[in-house]
Amino acid sequence: MTTQSTDVLIIGGGVIGLSIARALARRGCKQVIVIDRAEFGSEASSAAGGMLAPQTEADKPDVFFELACRSRDAYPEFAQALYDETGIDVELETTGTLYTAFTSKDVEEIGRRFEWQHQAGLAVQKLTATEARELEPSISPNLREALLFPKDVQVENRLLIKALILSCDRHGVCLMRDTIAHAVEVTARRVTGVITSRGFYSARITVVAGGAWTSGIVGLLPIPIEPVRGQMLCLQSDSQIVRHVLYSPRGYVIPRRDGRLLAGSTTEHVGFTKTVTPAGIEAIKASTVEISQSISSLPIVESWAGLRPRAPDDLPVLGPCGEIEGLYYATGHYRNGILLAPITGDMIAGAIIDKQLPPLMSAFSADRFSPVSVN
Structure with missing residues (x-):
């Protein structure tokens, strides 16, 4: 069996694995290898919509909300650094997100969301239907109310992946595609490396960033990471007819600079079946037509699932x-x-290099799934 050695081996080359590799390399780690079962960033990272919207989706202020807001607020510096390193603009759009309400239940929901976020001093505005449609005239006339989250923004995730790959390459990270991680090898309660489809990788540190395929790696804690399918549609306009992300409890529309609009998404527990279905397409069409009849009439140019x-x-x-x-x-x-x-990327790199665990990280420890853990 072929053996390679490295200081840090990262299993999984999606946006998470690549961000960790880049953060490690930027902090002086000279030997970092990232392996991925297919092309880098070709799974959930490319299938996503790129929304950076913790306020839009939060029901309450908790430790996850704090984590998400901190990461969102780090994006301007993150995007600028990637541009400086690679020349790639990841199209961080800062217009904001409109949470739209079309039913009585929606109105009640945005009322509760506005109340706790307003009291917490967060950036949120409550808009009448008229005010919202002044911002985005293409919104359905059936709109009742809306919330504007000016800090909830979006990024072009496929350009983000491209930038991260190039940044890692320029920082000396070794990227190995088409390499499946079969098992983590452990000796005397210490990781020694990973058995892969290309042979054995000896590593002092192994980072598991395998996404939906994590649970298939032998030797890890029994953490049941489940794949959840999400389908997406891409519609095309000749011009940018929407500036804000348009969100509802049933779907969303994300505008891109080139006139494309991403509409999503489904949530399906179907194992590793990554296909687009007629039922999924119809569900997304229904949520899109509720948000905007004019957007829903645009031609569908692409569909995918992650x-x-x-x-x-x-x-x-x-x-x-x-x-x-x-x-x-x-x-x-x-x-x-x-x-x-x-x-x-920053927290994992800091934990590895500085041996310091931020208090915020403890709530998300893998040890919470251990039979002997105490919460």
Whole structure:
């Protein structure tokens, strides 16, 4: 069996694995290898919409909300640094997000969301239907009310992946595609490397950022990371007819600079079946027509599906494994991989290099799934 050696081996080359590799290399780690089962960033990271919207989706202020907001707020510096390193503009759009309400239940929901966020001093504005449609005339006349979240923004996630790959390459990170991680090898409760389809990789540190495929790696803690399918549609306009992300409890529309509009998404527990279905397309069309009849009439130019990695409590799994020295987790980001990339990269790199665990990380420890853990 072929053997290669490195200081840090990262399993998974999506937005999380690449962000960690870049953060490590920027902090002086000279030997970093990232392996991916296919092309880098070709799974959930490319299938995502790129929304950076923790306020829009939060029901209450908790530790995950704090993590998400911190990562969102890190994006301007993150995007600028990537541009400086690679010349790639990841199209961080800062116009904001409109949370639209079309039913009585929606109105009640945005009322509760506005109340707690306003009291917490967060950036949020409550708009009448007229005020919202002045901002975005294409919104359906059936709109009742809306919330404007000016800090909830979006990024072009496929350009983000491209920039991260180039940045890693320029920082000397070794990227190995088409390399499947079969098992983590552990000796005397310490990780020694990873058995892969290309042979054995000896590593002092192994980071598991395998997304939906995490649970298939032998030798890890029994953390059931489940693949959850999300389908998306891409519509095309000749011009940019929407500036804000348009969000409702049933779907969303994300405008791109080139006139494309991404509409999504489904949430389906179907294992590793990554296909677009007629039922999925119809569900997205229904949520889109509710938001805007004019947008829904645009031609569909592309459709796709991705597999989001979900942990049982919907929270990411971050940090060192308490039972196996040298093993770190950065997986289970579910619907928030793009959003959490900057803070995940920084926190995992800091934990590895400085041996310092930020208090914020403890709530997401892999040890919460251990039979002997105490919460």
